[in-house]
Amino acid sequence: MIEFIRKQAYLVDFTLSSLLRRKGKNFGLLFVYTLIVFMLASVMLFTHSLKKEAGIILQQSPEIIVQRLVAGRHALIPADYIEKMGRLRGVTSKKARLWGYFYNPVVKANYTVMAPDHLVLTTTEVIIGAGIARTIGLDIGDYFTLRANNDTFSFQVKDILDKHSELVSTDLVLISQKAFRVITGIPEGQFTDIVLSVRNPREVRKVAEKLVQKLPDVRPVLREEILRTYDSIFSWRQGIVFVLLVGALMAFVIFAWDKAPGLSAEEKREIGILKAIGWESGDILRMKFWEGIIISLSAFMLGYLAAYLHVFYSSAVLFEPVLKGWATLYPQFRLVPFIDGLQIATLFFFTIFPYVVATIIPIWKASVTDPDAIMR
Amino acid sequence: MRNSSLFLLFLVAGLLFILMTVMDAVSQQDMARESLKRRATLVSELGLSDLALSTEARYTRHLSLADRHSAFQDHPTSFDHFPSGSIFLPPLHLAND
Numbered sequence: 001m002i003e004f005i006r007k008q009a010y011l012v013d014f015t016l017s018s019l020l021r022r023k024g025k026n027f028g029l030l031f032v033y034t035l036i037v038f039m040l041a042s043v044m045l046f047t048h049s050l051k052k053e054a055g056i057i058l059q060q061s062p063e064i065i066v067q068r069l070v071a072g073r074h075a076l077i078p079a080d081y082i083e084k085m086g087r088l089r090g091v092t093s094k095k096a097r098l099w100g101y102f103y104n105p106v107v108k109a110n111y112t113v114m115a116p117d118h119l120v121l122t123t124t125e126v127i128i129g130a131g132i133a134r135t136i137g138l139d140i141g142d143y144f145t146l147r148a149n150n151d152t153f154s155f156q157v158k159d160i161l162d163k164h165s166e167l168v169s170t171d172l173v174l175i176s177q178k179a180f181r182v183i184t185g186i187p188e189g190q191f192t193d194i195v196l197s198v199r200n201p202r203e204v205r206k207v208a209e210k211l212v213q214k215l216p217d218v219r220p221v222l223r224e225e226i227l228r229t230y231d232s233i234f235s236w237r238q239g240i241v242f243v244l245l246v247g248a249l250m251a252f253v254i255f256a257w258d259k260a261p262g263l264s265a266e267e268k269r270e271i272g273i274l275k276a277i278g279w280e281s282g283d284i285l286r287m288k289f290w291e292g293i294i295i296s297l298s299a300f301m302l303g304y305l306a307a308y309l310h311v312f313y314s315s316a317v318l319f320e321p322v323l324k325g326w327a328t329l330y331p332q333f334r335l336v337p338f339i340d341g342l343q344i345a346t347l348f349f350f351t352i353f354p355y356v357v358a359t360i361i362p363i364w365k366a367s368v369t370d371p372d373a374i375m376r
Numbered sequence: 377m378r379n380s381s382l383f384l385l386f387l388v389a390g391l392l393f394i395l396m397t398v399m400d401a402v403s404q405q406d407m408a409r410e411s412l413k414r415r416a417t418l419v420s421e422l423g424l425s426d427l428a429l430s431t432e433a434r435y436t437r438h439l440s441l442a443d444r445h446s447a448f449q450d451h452p453t454s455f456d457h458f459p460s461g462s463i464f465l466p467p468l469h470l471a472n473d
Contacts, residue, residue: 009380016379054427056412060420065441072445097423101434110431112438116422131428165415170428171437195423219443225469226425226440232468233439294383301390308397312404325459327432336408337401 008290011283015290018270030295030302036248037303037351038310043244044343045311046319047234052338054230057168058223063204064196065221066211076190081215088196088210090203096191098180102146102173107136109328113146113173115180123179126155130163131170131329144173148183155179166331196220271363281364288363292356300351304344312337430460440467 019026066085068077082094098115111132119127126144138144138157146153161169181188196211198204208220271284310316315334324330418424430436435446436458446456446466456462465471 009378012380012383013378016383020379050427050429053412057415057419058425058427060416061425062423065423065425067441069443072443074441074443095423101437110434110437112428112431114422118421129428162414162418164411165418167427167429168415168419168424169422171431172422172428174422221425221441221469225467228469229440229467230427232465234463297387298390301387301394305390305393305397312400322463323429323460325430325432325436325463327430327460329428329431331428336412337397337404339398339401 008286011287012290012294015287015294018287019291019294022266026295030299032251033295033299033351033355034303034306036251037299037347038306039244040248041304041307041344041347042310042316042318043234044347045307045337045339046316046335048340048343049311049335049338051231051233053167053336054233055227058226058230061223061226062195063198063201063223064208064211066194066196067219067221068193068217069219070217074193076186076192077194077218079189079191081218082194084215085194085211086214088207090198090200090207091196092199093197095195095197097193097195098177098186099192100180100184100186102148102183104146107328109135110171111173111329112171113175113180113183115175115177117177119174121158121174121176121179123176123182124155125158125176127159127161127172127174128157129161129169129172129329130166131331132173133157133160134332135329146173146183149185153179153183163332167333170331171329285360285364288359289356292359293352296352296355300348303351304347308337311335430464432460433458435466436460436464439464440469442467442470444470 066077066081068075068081077096079096082096085094095117100113102111102113103109104111109132121127128138128144132144133139136144138160140157140160142157144155144157146155155175161172161174175183180186186192196207198207204222204224208222211218211220274284274287275281310318312335315332320330425440426438428437433446435442
Protein backbone atom coordinates (compact mmCIF):
# COMPACT_ATOMS: atom_id res chain seq x y z
CA MET A 1 0.00 0.00 0.00
CA ILE A 2 2.80 2.38 1.00
CA GLU A 3 4.57 1.45 -2.22
CA PHE A 4 1.43 2.32 -4.20
CA ILE A 5 1.05 5.69 -2.49
CA ARG A 6 4.74 6.47 -3.01
CA LYS A 7 4.41 5.63 -6.71
CA GLN A 8 1.34 7.87 -7.07
CA ALA A 9 3.18 10.70 -5.27
CA TYR A 10 6.04 10.44 -7.78
CA LEU A 11 3.55 10.45 -10.63
CA VAL A 12 1.88 13.56 -9.21
CA ASP A 13 5.29 15.19 -8.84
CA PHE A 14 6.11 14.46 -12.45
CA THR A 15 2.63 15.55 -13.67
CA LEU A 16 2.83 18.86 -11.84
CA SER A 17 6.31 19.54 -13.23
CA SER A 18 5.01 18.69 -16.71
CA LEU A 19 2.01 21.03 -16.22
CA LEU A 20 4.26 23.82 -14.93
CA ARG A 21 6.42 23.52 -18.03
CA ARG A 22 3.39 24.79 -20.01
CA LYS A 23 2.39 27.33 -17.38
CA GLY A 24 0.60 29.82 -19.62
CA LYS A 25 -1.59 27.25 -21.33
CA ASN A 26 -2.47 25.30 -18.21
CA PHE A 27 -3.16 28.29 -15.95
CA GLY A 28 -5.33 29.74 -18.75
CA LEU A 29 -7.20 26.45 -18.95
CA LEU A 30 -7.62 26.33 -15.18
CA PHE A 31 -8.89 29.94 -15.13
CA VAL A 32 -11.53 29.36 -17.82
CA TYR A 33 -12.53 26.04 -16.29
CA THR A 34 -12.87 27.67 -12.85
CA LEU A 35 -14.95 30.46 -14.37
CA ILE A 36 -17.40 27.97 -15.88
CA VAL A 37 -17.75 26.09 -12.59
CA PHE A 38 -18.15 29.44 -10.79
CA MET A 39 -20.97 30.49 -13.12
CA LEU A 40 -22.85 27.21 -12.86
CA ALA A 41 -22.32 26.89 -9.10
CA SER A 42 -23.44 30.52 -8.56
CA VAL A 43 -26.68 29.90 -10.47
CA MET A 44 -27.26 26.64 -8.59
CA LEU A 45 -26.62 28.08 -5.12
CA PHE A 46 -28.57 31.30 -5.80
CA THR A 47 -31.55 29.52 -7.32
CA HIS A 48 -31.78 26.84 -4.66
CA SER A 49 -31.49 29.27 -1.74
CA LEU A 50 -33.95 31.69 -3.30
CA LYS A 51 -36.44 28.87 -3.87
CA LYS A 52 -36.06 27.65 -0.30
CA GLU A 53 -36.44 31.14 1.16
CA ALA A 54 -39.43 31.93 -1.05
CA GLY A 55 -40.97 28.62 0.01
CA ILE A 56 -40.59 29.52 3.70
CA ILE A 57 -41.77 33.13 3.66
CA LEU A 58 -44.47 32.84 0.99
CA GLN A 59 -46.01 30.00 2.98
CA GLN A 60 -47.72 32.87 4.81
CA SER A 61 -49.18 34.51 1.69
CA PRO A 62 -52.97 34.53 1.30
CA GLU A 63 -54.68 31.18 0.66
CA ILE A 64 -56.72 32.64 -2.21
CA ILE A 65 -56.39 35.99 -4.00
CA VAL A 66 -59.45 36.76 -6.10
CA GLN A 67 -58.88 38.98 -9.12
CA ARG A 68 -61.47 40.23 -11.57
CA LEU A 69 -60.54 39.97 -15.22
CA VAL A 70 -61.94 42.19 -17.97
CA ALA A 71 -60.83 41.47 -21.55
CA GLY A 72 -58.07 39.26 -20.23
CA ARG A 73 -56.66 41.91 -17.93
CA HIS A 74 -56.79 42.47 -14.23
CA ALA A 75 -59.58 44.97 -13.39
CA LEU A 76 -60.96 46.56 -10.24
CA ILE A 77 -63.35 44.40 -8.26
CA PRO A 78 -66.56 45.89 -6.82
CA ALA A 79 -67.09 45.52 -3.07
CA ASP A 80 -70.43 43.76 -3.64
CA TYR A 81 -68.53 40.76 -5.03
CA ILE A 82 -67.99 39.79 -1.40
CA GLU A 83 -71.77 39.46 -0.99
CA LYS A 84 -72.09 37.80 -4.40
CA MET A 85 -69.64 35.12 -3.30
CA GLY A 86 -72.14 34.18 -0.64
CA ARG A 87 -71.32 31.69 2.02
CA LEU A 88 -68.44 29.46 0.98
CA ARG A 89 -67.86 26.47 3.20
CA GLY A 90 -64.40 26.53 4.79
CA VAL A 91 -63.78 30.24 4.16
CA THR A 92 -63.08 32.01 7.44
CA SER A 93 -62.64 35.57 6.17
CA LYS A 94 -63.02 37.70 3.05
CA LYS A 95 -61.12 40.94 2.81
CA ALA A 96 -61.08 43.48 -0.03
CA ARG A 97 -57.68 45.09 -0.62
CA LEU A 98 -56.46 48.30 -2.17
CA TRP A 99 -53.08 48.29 -3.82
CA GLY A 100 -51.46 49.27 -7.08
CA TYR A 101 -48.35 50.60 -8.75
CA PHE A 102 -46.92 54.06 -8.90
CA TYR A 103 -44.16 55.21 -11.21
CA ASN A 104 -41.99 58.03 -9.95
CA PRO A 105 -40.47 59.67 -13.06
CA VAL A 106 -38.00 61.72 -11.00
CA VAL A 107 -36.12 58.70 -9.65
CA LYS A 108 -37.45 56.40 -12.42
CA ALA A 109 -38.67 53.93 -9.82
CA ASN A 110 -41.77 51.77 -9.62
CA TYR A 111 -43.42 51.58 -6.24
CA THR A 112 -45.97 49.07 -5.02
CA VAL A 113 -48.46 51.21 -3.13
CA MET A 114 -50.65 49.43 -0.59
CA ALA A 115 -53.37 50.60 1.74
CA PRO A 116 -53.47 47.95 4.46
CA ASP A 117 -56.45 48.18 6.79
CA HIS A 118 -54.67 46.81 9.87
CA LEU A 119 -52.24 49.76 10.10
CA VAL A 120 -53.29 53.02 11.72
CA LEU A 121 -52.06 55.73 9.36
CA THR A 122 -53.34 59.28 8.94
CA THR A 123 -53.80 60.61 5.40
CA THR A 124 -50.41 62.32 5.55
CA GLU A 125 -48.38 59.45 6.94
CA VAL A 126 -46.47 56.82 4.99
CA ILE A 127 -44.38 53.74 5.71
CA ILE A 128 -41.82 52.97 3.03
CA GLY A 129 -39.62 50.05 2.08
CA ALA A 130 -35.91 50.20 2.86
CA GLY A 131 -35.06 50.20 -0.87
CA ILE A 132 -37.01 53.42 -1.44
CA ALA A 133 -35.50 55.07 1.63
CA ARG A 134 -32.01 54.18 0.39
CA THR A 135 -32.60 55.23 -3.23
CA ILE A 136 -34.16 58.61 -2.42
CA GLY A 137 -32.20 59.17 0.77
CA LEU A 138 -35.13 59.38 3.19
CA ASP A 139 -35.30 58.81 6.91
CA ILE A 140 -38.10 58.71 9.48
CA GLY A 141 -39.70 62.17 9.73
CA ASP A 142 -38.69 63.21 6.19
CA TYR A 143 -41.24 64.03 3.53
CA PHE A 144 -42.06 61.63 0.72
CA THR A 145 -43.84 62.96 -2.35
CA LEU A 146 -46.11 61.31 -4.88
CA ARG A 147 -47.25 63.24 -7.97
CA ALA A 148 -50.54 62.20 -9.50
CA ASN A 149 -53.38 63.84 -11.44
CA ASN A 150 -51.38 67.09 -11.80
CA ASP A 151 -51.17 67.30 -8.03
CA THR A 152 -48.41 66.70 -5.53
CA PHE A 153 -49.09 64.72 -2.37
CA SER A 154 -46.64 64.93 0.50
CA PHE A 155 -46.43 62.34 3.25
CA GLN A 156 -44.34 62.24 6.36
CA VAL A 157 -42.33 59.04 6.71
CA LYS A 158 -43.69 57.39 9.84
CA ASP A 159 -41.55 54.30 9.61
CA ILE A 160 -39.22 52.36 7.32
CA LEU A 161 -39.86 48.65 6.86
CA ASP A 162 -37.26 46.26 8.27
CA LYS A 163 -34.22 46.19 5.98
CA HIS A 164 -33.89 42.45 6.54
CA SER A 165 -37.20 41.98 4.75
CA GLU A 166 -36.17 43.87 1.61
CA LEU A 167 -36.59 40.79 -0.52
CA VAL A 168 -40.36 41.20 -0.21
CA SER A 169 -40.74 44.85 0.75
CA THR A 170 -38.05 46.97 -0.89
CA ASP A 171 -40.52 48.91 -3.10
CA LEU A 172 -43.51 49.06 -0.75
CA VAL A 173 -45.30 52.31 0.05
CA LEU A 174 -47.96 51.91 2.73
CA ILE A 175 -50.54 54.70 3.02
CA SER A 176 -54.06 55.07 4.36
CA GLN A 177 -57.02 53.88 2.31
CA LYS A 178 -58.36 57.44 2.02
CA ALA A 179 -55.05 58.77 0.69
CA PHE A 180 -54.82 55.82 -1.72
CA ARG A 181 -58.25 56.61 -3.21
CA VAL A 182 -57.41 60.31 -3.58
CA ILE A 183 -54.11 59.62 -5.33
CA THR A 184 -55.26 56.84 -7.62
CA GLY A 185 -58.80 58.10 -8.25
CA ILE A 186 -60.27 54.68 -7.43
CA PRO A 187 -63.83 55.38 -6.29
CA GLU A 188 -65.39 54.10 -3.06
CA GLY A 189 -66.80 50.63 -3.43
CA GLN A 190 -64.05 49.47 -5.78
CA PHE A 191 -61.03 47.44 -4.73
CA THR A 192 -57.94 45.89 -6.32
CA ASP A 193 -58.65 42.33 -5.25
CA ILE A 194 -60.19 40.21 -2.53
CA VAL A 195 -58.31 37.89 -0.24
CA LEU A 196 -59.90 34.76 1.22
CA SER A 197 -58.72 32.77 4.22
CA VAL A 198 -59.53 29.07 4.18
CA ARG A 199 -59.37 27.00 7.34
CA ASN A 200 -58.51 23.65 5.80
CA PRO A 201 -55.77 23.71 3.12
CA ARG A 202 -57.35 20.67 1.45
CA GLU A 203 -60.53 22.66 0.76
CA VAL A 204 -58.79 25.53 -1.04
CA ARG A 205 -59.12 24.09 -4.55
CA LYS A 206 -62.80 23.22 -3.99
CA VAL A 207 -63.48 26.76 -2.74
CA ALA A 208 -61.75 28.18 -5.85
CA GLU A 209 -63.89 25.96 -8.12
CA LYS A 210 -67.10 27.08 -6.41
CA LEU A 211 -65.98 30.70 -6.68
CA VAL A 212 -65.46 30.51 -10.42
CA GLN A 213 -68.88 28.87 -10.83
CA LYS A 214 -70.56 31.71 -8.94
CA LEU A 215 -68.53 34.54 -10.46
CA PRO A 216 -67.24 33.57 -13.93
CA ASP A 217 -65.27 36.81 -14.43
CA VAL A 218 -62.95 36.23 -11.47
CA ARG A 219 -59.65 34.41 -11.33
CA PRO A 220 -58.58 32.86 -8.05
CA VAL A 221 -54.81 32.67 -7.47
CA LEU A 222 -54.06 30.01 -4.88
CA ARG A 223 -51.21 29.97 -2.39
CA GLU A 224 -50.04 26.61 -3.72
CA GLU A 225 -49.80 28.21 -7.18
CA ILE A 226 -47.72 31.08 -5.76
CA LEU A 227 -45.41 28.54 -4.11
CA ARG A 228 -45.17 26.50 -7.32
CA THR A 229 -44.32 29.67 -9.27
CA TYR A 230 -41.32 30.29 -7.05
CA ASP A 231 -40.40 26.63 -6.92
CA SER A 232 -39.90 26.69 -10.67
CA ILE A 233 -38.27 30.14 -10.77
CA PHE A 234 -35.13 30.17 -12.93
CA SER A 235 -35.89 26.77 -14.36
CA TRP A 236 -33.36 25.57 -16.93
CA ARG A 237 -35.76 26.23 -19.79
CA GLN A 238 -35.85 29.97 -19.51
CA GLY A 239 -33.89 32.83 -21.01
CA ILE A 240 -30.65 33.66 -19.31
CA VAL A 241 -30.29 30.36 -17.44
CA PHE A 242 -30.65 28.44 -20.69
CA VAL A 243 -28.09 30.68 -22.40
CA LEU A 244 -25.72 30.20 -19.47
CA LEU A 245 -26.20 26.45 -19.46
CA VAL A 246 -25.69 26.16 -23.21
CA GLY A 247 -22.61 28.40 -22.96
CA ALA A 248 -21.13 26.22 -20.22
CA LEU A 249 -21.94 23.02 -22.09
CA MET A 250 -20.35 24.41 -25.25
CA ALA A 251 -17.24 25.31 -23.27
CA PHE A 252 -17.01 21.74 -21.95
CA VAL A 253 -17.47 20.45 -25.51
CA ILE A 254 -14.63 22.72 -26.67
CA PHE A 255 -12.41 21.36 -23.88
CA ALA A 256 -13.18 17.81 -24.88
CA TRP A 257 -12.83 18.66 -28.60
CA ASP A 258 -9.44 20.13 -27.91
CA LYS A 259 -8.34 17.03 -26.03
CA ALA A 260 -10.12 14.16 -27.77
CA PRO A 261 -8.94 14.15 -31.43
CA GLY A 262 -5.30 13.99 -30.59
CA LEU A 263 -2.38 15.41 -28.76
CA SER A 264 -0.08 18.26 -29.53
CA ALA A 265 3.32 17.41 -31.04
CA GLU A 266 4.95 18.32 -27.74
CA GLU A 267 2.71 15.98 -25.74
CA LYS A 268 3.32 13.15 -28.23
CA ARG A 269 7.06 13.69 -27.98
CA GLU A 270 6.84 13.58 -24.20
CA ILE A 271 4.99 10.25 -24.29
CA GLY A 272 7.50 8.86 -26.77
CA ILE A 273 10.43 9.82 -24.56
CA LEU A 274 8.75 8.37 -21.46
CA LYS A 275 8.12 5.08 -23.26
CA ALA A 276 11.66 5.05 -24.61
CA ILE A 277 13.14 5.42 -21.12
CA GLY A 278 11.08 2.54 -19.83
CA TRP A 279 7.68 3.89 -18.72
CA GLU A 280 4.82 1.44 -19.23
CA SER A 281 1.56 2.39 -20.94
CA GLY A 282 -0.19 2.01 -17.60
CA ASP A 283 2.14 4.57 -15.98
CA ILE A 284 1.50 7.09 -18.74
CA LEU A 285 -2.24 6.59 -18.37
CA ARG A 286 -1.96 7.07 -14.60
CA MET A 287 0.06 10.23 -15.11
CA LYS A 288 -2.54 11.64 -17.48
CA PHE A 289 -5.31 10.60 -15.12
CA TRP A 290 -3.61 12.68 -12.43
CA GLU A 291 -3.29 15.57 -14.88
CA GLY A 292 -7.07 15.49 -15.50
CA ILE A 293 -7.79 15.16 -11.78
CA ILE A 294 -5.43 18.00 -10.81
CA ILE A 295 -6.96 20.46 -13.28
CA SER A 296 -10.63 19.51 -12.92
CA LEU A 297 -10.58 19.10 -9.13
CA SER A 298 -8.78 22.41 -8.69
CA ALA A 299 -11.28 24.11 -11.01
CA PHE A 300 -14.20 22.58 -9.11
CA MET A 301 -12.90 23.57 -5.67
CA LEU A 302 -11.92 27.11 -6.66
CA GLY A 303 -15.10 27.66 -8.72
CA TYR A 304 -17.42 26.36 -6.02
CA LEU A 305 -15.75 28.33 -3.21
CA ALA A 306 -15.77 31.53 -5.28
CA ALA A 307 -19.46 30.94 -6.10
CA TYR A 308 -20.31 30.44 -2.41
CA LEU A 309 -18.63 33.74 -1.48
CA HIS A 310 -20.27 35.49 -4.45
CA VAL A 311 -23.80 34.32 -3.67
CA PHE A 312 -23.84 34.44 0.13
CA TYR A 313 -21.26 37.08 1.01
CA SER A 314 -21.54 39.59 -1.83
CA SER A 315 -25.35 39.29 -2.28
CA ALA A 316 -24.86 37.71 -5.75
CA VAL A 317 -23.64 41.05 -7.05
CA LEU A 318 -23.07 39.73 -10.58
CA PHE A 319 -26.74 38.76 -10.93
CA GLU A 320 -27.99 42.20 -9.83
CA PRO A 321 -27.82 43.93 -13.24
CA VAL A 322 -29.53 40.95 -14.87
CA LEU A 323 -32.40 40.78 -12.38
CA LYS A 324 -32.69 44.54 -12.02
CA GLY A 325 -33.23 45.21 -15.73
CA TRP A 326 -34.27 48.82 -16.16
CA ALA A 327 -35.54 49.14 -12.59
CA THR A 328 -34.01 51.60 -10.13
CA LEU A 329 -35.09 49.80 -6.99
CA TYR A 330 -33.37 46.55 -6.18
CA PRO A 331 -33.46 44.83 -2.81
CA GLN A 332 -30.29 44.51 -0.81
CA PHE A 333 -30.55 41.06 0.62
CA ARG A 334 -28.31 38.32 1.87
CA LEU A 335 -29.75 34.95 1.09
CA VAL A 336 -29.74 32.32 3.79
CA PRO A 337 -27.41 29.60 2.45
CA PHE A 338 -29.33 26.43 1.66
CA ILE A 339 -27.11 23.93 -0.12
CA ASP A 340 -28.55 21.12 -2.19
CA GLY A 341 -26.04 18.27 -1.88
CA LEU A 342 -27.39 16.50 -4.96
CA GLN A 343 -26.93 19.61 -7.11
CA ILE A 344 -23.35 20.00 -5.95
CA ALA A 345 -22.67 16.29 -6.49
CA THR A 346 -24.06 16.60 -10.03
CA LEU A 347 -21.86 19.63 -10.68
CA PHE A 348 -18.88 17.71 -9.25
CA PHE A 349 -19.55 14.73 -11.53
CA PHE A 350 -20.02 16.83 -14.67
CA THR A 351 -16.96 18.91 -13.87
CA ILE A 352 -14.54 16.06 -13.22
CA PHE A 353 -15.68 12.98 -15.15
CA PRO A 354 -15.91 14.29 -18.78
CA TYR A 355 -12.61 16.12 -18.50
CA VAL A 356 -10.70 13.16 -17.10
CA VAL A 357 -12.18 10.86 -19.76
CA ALA A 358 -11.41 13.37 -22.52
CA THR A 359 -7.82 13.54 -21.27
CA ILE A 360 -7.23 9.82 -20.93
CA ILE A 361 -8.70 8.46 -24.21
CA PRO A 362 -6.28 10.12 -26.70
CA ILE A 363 -3.38 9.36 -24.36
CA TRP A 364 -4.35 5.69 -24.29
CA LYS A 365 -4.28 5.70 -28.12
CA ALA A 366 -0.83 7.30 -28.12
CA SER A 367 0.61 5.23 -25.29
CA VAL A 368 -0.09 1.88 -26.96
CA THR A 369 1.79 2.85 -30.14
CA ASP A 370 5.48 2.40 -30.79
CA PRO A 371 7.64 5.10 -29.13
CA ASP A 372 9.87 5.36 -32.17
CA ALA A 373 6.85 6.07 -34.39
CA ILE A 374 5.53 8.67 -31.98
CA MET A 375 8.84 10.51 -31.74
CA ARG A 376 9.25 10.55 -35.50
CA MET B 377 8.59 20.78 -0.30
CA ARG B 378 7.70 18.31 -3.04
CA ASN B 379 5.09 19.27 -5.62
CA SER B 380 2.90 16.31 -4.65
CA SER B 381 2.94 17.41 -0.99
CA LEU B 382 1.96 20.95 -2.01
CA PHE B 383 -0.89 19.58 -4.12
CA LEU B 384 -2.04 17.36 -1.25
CA LEU B 385 -2.00 20.39 1.01
CA PHE B 386 -4.02 22.36 -1.53
CA LEU B 387 -6.49 19.47 -1.84
CA VAL B 388 -6.95 19.13 1.91
CA ALA B 389 -7.33 22.91 2.30
CA GLY B 390 -9.91 22.98 -0.52
CA LEU B 391 -11.89 20.12 1.03
CA LEU B 392 -11.75 21.80 4.43
CA PHE B 393 -13.05 25.04 2.93
CA ILE B 394 -15.88 23.16 1.19
CA LEU B 395 -16.73 21.50 4.50
CA MET B 396 -16.65 24.92 6.13
CA THR B 397 -19.22 26.22 3.61
CA VAL B 398 -21.57 23.42 4.71
CA MET B 399 -20.99 24.27 8.38
CA ASP B 400 -21.41 27.97 7.62
CA ALA B 401 -24.69 27.25 5.81
CA VAL B 402 -26.03 25.28 8.77
CA SER B 403 -25.04 27.96 11.30
CA GLN B 404 -26.44 30.76 9.13
CA GLN B 405 -29.72 28.86 8.77
CA ASP B 406 -29.92 28.69 12.57
CA MET B 407 -29.13 32.39 12.93
CA ALA B 408 -31.61 33.37 10.23
CA ARG B 409 -34.55 31.54 11.80
CA GLU B 410 -35.84 34.65 13.59
CA SER B 411 -35.27 36.89 10.60
CA LEU B 412 -37.13 34.46 8.31
CA LYS B 413 -39.98 34.42 10.81
CA ARG B 414 -40.14 38.23 10.75
CA ARG B 415 -40.24 38.22 6.94
CA ALA B 416 -42.98 35.60 6.98
CA THR B 417 -44.95 37.73 9.47
CA LEU B 418 -44.70 40.75 7.15
CA VAL B 419 -45.91 38.60 4.26
CA SER B 420 -48.82 37.41 6.36
CA GLU B 421 -49.78 40.89 7.66
CA LEU B 422 -49.67 42.60 4.27
CA GLY B 423 -50.88 39.61 2.28
CA LEU B 424 -47.83 39.73 0.01
CA SER B 425 -47.63 37.21 -2.78
CA ASP B 426 -44.28 37.78 -4.44
CA LEU B 427 -40.58 38.55 -4.07
CA ALA B 428 -39.44 42.06 -5.03
CA LEU B 429 -36.55 40.80 -7.17
CA SER B 430 -37.53 42.78 -10.22
CA THR B 431 -39.54 45.98 -9.85
CA GLU B 432 -39.47 47.18 -13.44
CA ALA B 433 -42.65 45.53 -14.74
CA ARG B 434 -45.82 44.58 -12.91
CA TYR B 435 -45.73 41.03 -14.25
CA THR B 436 -42.20 40.39 -12.96
CA ARG B 437 -42.76 42.29 -9.70
CA HIS B 438 -45.85 40.24 -8.98
CA LEU B 439 -44.99 37.17 -10.96
CA SER B 440 -47.69 34.95 -9.55
CA LEU B 441 -50.42 37.53 -10.28
CA ALA B 442 -49.43 38.05 -13.92
CA ASP B 443 -52.10 37.53 -16.53
CA ARG B 444 -51.84 35.90 -19.93
CA HIS B 445 -51.54 39.20 -21.76
CA SER B 446 -48.73 40.71 -19.71
CA ALA B 447 -46.20 40.27 -22.48
CA PHE B 448 -48.52 41.95 -24.99
CA GLN B 449 -49.55 44.75 -22.69
CA ASP B 450 -49.34 47.64 -25.15
CA HIS B 451 -50.59 46.05 -28.34
CA PRO B 452 -51.54 42.54 -29.46
CA THR B 453 -48.29 42.24 -31.44
CA SER B 454 -46.12 44.12 -29.00
CA PHE B 455 -43.77 41.72 -27.35
CA ASP B 456 -42.35 42.01 -23.90
CA HIS B 457 -39.87 44.87 -23.75
CA PHE B 458 -38.61 44.64 -20.18
CA PRO B 459 -35.31 42.75 -19.82
CA SER B 460 -36.55 40.86 -16.76
CA GLY B 461 -39.32 39.32 -18.88
CA SER B 462 -36.69 37.10 -20.46
CA ILE B 463 -35.47 35.86 -17.09
CA PHE B 464 -38.64 34.92 -15.27
CA LEU B 465 -40.91 32.16 -16.55
CA PRO B 466 -44.63 32.94 -16.56
CA PRO B 467 -46.34 31.36 -13.54
CA LEU B 468 -46.98 27.65 -13.96
CA HIS B 469 -50.73 27.96 -13.36
CA LEU B 470 -51.00 30.08 -16.53
CA ALA B 471 -48.95 27.61 -18.53
CA ASN B 472 -50.95 24.62 -17.29
CA ASP B 473 -54.43 26.08 -17.75
